[in-house]
Amino acid sequence: MKSICDVIIIGAGHNGLTLGAYLARSGLDVVVLERRHEEGGGLCTEELTRPGFLHNVHANYHTFVDMAPPVADLEVRRNGAEYIRPEVQMASIFDDGTALTVHTDLDKTCTSMARFSEADAETFRRLHTEAHGFVDLLLGTLMYQPPMSIKELTRALAAFGVEDRTEFLSVKLRRETINEFLDQHFTHPKIKAHLAFHGAVCGYTNDVAGLAIGFPLLVGKIDNWQLCVGGSHRLAHALWRDLAHHGGTMISDAEVAHISIEDGRAVGVRLATGEEITARMAVASTVAIEQTMLDFVDAGEIPPELRTRVAEKVVHKDWSLFSVHAAMTELPEYSAAEFDPDVNRAWVINLGYASTDELDDDWRLIRKGGLPDPRPNAAVNSLYDPTDAPEGCYTGLLRQFAPFDLDDGGAGRWEGMGRWYGQRCLDAWRRFAPNLTADKFIDWAPFTPLDISRKLVNMVNGDWMMGEISLDNMLDQRPLPELGQYRTPIDRLYLAGSTQHPHGFITFGPGYNALQVIADDLDIEPWWREI
Amino acid sequence: MPDIYTPEWYEAVRDAINARVAQMSGLPDGAWNIAIDIIGDGTSPYVDEGSQRNFVARIENGHCAWYREVGDDGPGVKLDFRFTGPATVFDEIAAGQLDPIDAALRGTIKAKGDMRFLMRQAEHVQVLLSAYTDGVETLWPQGAPPYPGGSK
Numbered sequence: 001m002k003s004i005c006d007v008i009i010i011g012a013g014h015n016g017l018t019l020g021a022y023l024a025r026s027g028l029d030v031v032v033l034e035r036r037h038e039e040g041g042g043l044c045t046e047e048l049t050r051p052g053f054l055h056n057v058h059a060n061y062h063t064f065v066d067m068a069p070p071v072a073d074l075e076v077r078r079n080g081a082e083y084i085r086p087e088v089q090m091a092s093i094f095d096d097g098t099a100l101t102v103h104t105d106l107d108k109t110c111t112s113m114a115r116f117s118e119a120d121a122e123t124f125r126r127l128h129t130e131a132h133g134f135v136d137l138l139l140g141t142l143m144y145q146p147p148m149s150i151k152e153l154t155r156a157l158a159a160f161g162v163e164d165r166t167e168f169l170s171v172k173l174r175r176e177t178i179n180e181f182l183d184q185h186f187t188h189p190k191i192k193a194h195l196a197f198h199g200a201v202c203g204y205t206n207d208v209a210g211l212a213i214g215f216p217l218l219v220g221k222i223d224n225w226q227l228c229v230g231g232s233h234r235l236a237h238a239l240w241r242d243l244a245h246h247g248g249t250m251i252s253d254a255e256v257a258h259i260s261i262e263d264g265r266a267v268g269v270r271l272a273t274g275e276e277i278t279a280r281m282a283v284a285s286t287v288a289i290e291q292t293m294l295d296f297v298d299a300g301e302i303p304p305e306l307r308t309r310v311a312e313k314v315v316h317k318d319w320s321l322f323s324v325h326a327a328m329t330e331l332p333e334y335s336a337a338e339f340d341p342d343v344n345r346a347w348v349i350n351l352g353y354a355s356t357d358e359l360d361d362d363w364r365l366i367r368k369g370g371l372p373d374p375r376p377n378a379a380v381n382s383l384y385d386p387t388d389a390p391e392g393c394y395t396g397l398l399r400q401f402a403p404f405d406l407d408d409g410g411a412g413r414w415e416g417m418g419r420w421y422g423q424r425c426l427d428a429w430r431r432f433a434p435n436l437t438a439d440k441f442i443d444w445a446p447f448t449p450l451d452i453s454r455k456l457v458n459m460v461n462g463d464w465m466m467g468e469i470s471l472d473n474m475l476d477q478r479p480l481p482e483l484g485q486y487r488t489p490i491d492r493l494y495l496a497g498s499t500q501h502p503h504g505f506i507t508f509g510p511g512y513n514a515l516q517v518i519a520d521d522l523d524i525e526p527w528w529r530e531i
Numbered sequence: 532m533p534d535i536y537t538p539e540w541y542e543a544v545r546d547a548i549n550a551r552v553a554q555m556s557g558l559p560d561g562a563w564n565i566a567i568d569i570i571g572d573g574t575s576p577y578v579d580e581g582s583q584r585n586f587v588a589r590i591e592n593g594h595c596a597w598y599r600e601v602g603d604d605g606p607g608v609k610l611d612f613r614f615t616g617p618a619t620v621f622d623e624i625a626a627g628q629l630d631p632i633d634a635a636l637r638g639t640i641k642a643k644g645d646m647r648f649l650m651r652q653a654e655h656v657q658v659l660l661s662a663y664t665d666g667v668e669t670l671w672p673q674g675a676p677p678y679p680g681g682s683k
Contacts, residue, residue: 133638141646148647159653160632169636531566531610531643 011286013041015511017239024248045231049327049443052390079238082229091346092194099336117188135220147475147501176212189355210471266493286497288458320449320462326396332433369407374428404462418446465504547666558593575618576673612644
């Protein structure tokens with residue numbers, strides 16, 4: 001194993017690999033250390049059920065493809081990642097047999113919405129058109145730059161008179177929930193439910209104050225949901241390949257135990273095996289903030305009040321995900337196809353939420369540790385990517401919003417509950433797709449919130465966003481104001497994971513933004529910012 | 532009155548900018564080179580369809596040091612920002628008929644560079660843009676916008 005390099009990156013998720021690949025392309029000797037047996041973090045694809053069935057254990061939806069700068073800069077396609085943008089992106093199917101579909105073709109989406117409300121369809125058309133116009137600007141301003149403060153942002157929006165130029169961008173959004181945004185602009189409960197569901201799958205809970213500010217951006221990419229052919233792990237492999245091609249090294253089964261600090265400066269790490277690796281220039285961590293600041297760094301190296309704040313003030317998501325991974329012999333045939341045949345071709349499907357009130361009720365229940373009656377979302381990747389299952393078979397994924405800590409026994413209560421709750425989720429699916437009888441499932445495997453935190457230890461408490469998405473935990477406030485610009489109180493120790501702005505999901509943002517800060521500090525010529 | 536896209540017009544734009552920023556306080560320190568790439572769209576008579584005209588402005592401590600058209604050999608300076616869009620859109624902006632912020636929000640003008648800087652200097656940016664849009668009495672020798680079938 002290498003004993004010395006320029007930069008050590010802790011964690012080979014997509015942010016760590018992204019940062020590593022950029023630095024390697026800049027001529028630095030980079031080592032990325034990964035606790036698990038493979039790179040990828042949440043980009044994890046495994047044969048959880050039977051051989052030949054490729055299940056995306058965690059990240060399934062890639063919505064920033066061709067929007068995030070690293071996709072082009074690091075040539076992820078040339079490095080082997082192939083993407084499909086399903087024609088029917090998403091659907092909501094309701095108990096009364098009706099359905100709403102979102103297409104890559106805006107006209108088709110509006111036609112589907114118009115069956116519920118012509119006025120809402122027109123509003124959506126305006127919102128989508130406007131959002132598409134400013135999505136690049138928003139991405140460049142909000143996502144792929146170290147964050148501004150909400151105050152700076154508000155001031156700029158006011159100075160540019162943005163509120164007077166668009167009905168959908170307003171300074172007051174910073175105080176509003178997505179529900180309030182939807183209530184102001186839309187009328188039909190099912191359309192509002194679908195748009196709120198879409199936000200929730202992106203981690204933006206519809207009843208949390210302040211998240212309305214991100215909603216136009218979500219709509220700007222509502223038709224850019226893409227799936228990685230052969231499984232999400234292919235993206236991790238492409239990033240690793242770029243890293244390796246430019247001289248970087250990724251070491252798996254390399255669990256970091258300690259960050260070495262000399263005279264207030266990070267100079268390397270010690271692995272759990274006792275091996276030491278020296279970093280001449282910097283150490284960047286992409287794992288949980290608690291791991292980095294409390295476990296890896298000696299207590300005396302940072303102010304005690306910061307340790308206390310990391311321990312007590314870092315906010316994690318208050319809901320997690322329960323998944324069912326299925327190996328199937330038939331595609332779902334939804335009863336609602338009689339209403340809208342396109343539901344049978346929809347990639348991501350909301351099974352049953354018909355109003356924002358129903359979503360809100362489940363959030364309230366989940367926050368108290370209760371298990372909702374399943375209304376999972378379903379995705380059959382094989383519809384568009386037949387390589388993820390043996391010929392004539394299909395790979396299915398159900399995701400149910402769920403608590404990490406159950407009210408009657410905490411997270412440990414998930415032990416032994418996976419099959420029971422998974423069966424309830426499958427039953428819920430069958431209500432909408434009656435052909436999915438038990439014999440159509442060769443096998444299935446549950447994956448609980450507890451499983452998430454065990455497999456991906458940086459997703460503390462099943463927190464798949466590595467930090468709540470809320471107004472006081474976004475932009476420069478994430479994960480804490482004093483750690484919100486990717487630097488730490490320790491010289492040359494950086495934070496580059498999803499604990500940082502913008503957040504989790506396959507955004508590439510935290511790694512890319514940390515790169516800007518590291519490049520400034522290390523005097524690296526930012527070739528990627530060439531105008 | 533200068534003709535659009537002539538050295539006299541560039542100087543007039545520069546002077547208009549500097550006259551307006553002279554009234555401002557808190558101008559940003561430092562220098563920035565800003566490229567403007569105007570793409571021929573078959574409507575504007577000032578840029579051939581399929582070709583483009585390239586301009587660079589240099590801002591020093593908030594004032595415009597120079598504004599000029601550059602040729603095929605490139606800008607000759609390291610760029611900090613680049614704004615790209617169809618010729619009709621830029622013509623309409625220069626004629627005061629189209630708001631550049633609206634054009635950016637609609638995505639008809641694409642921006643590259645550190646958007647945070649522009650956001651933090653919003654008042655200054657507004658003054659620069661206003662000088663460009665209504666600071667110069669411009670002649671349009673091949674016809675003035677709006678053109679039939681213009682950007683709107």
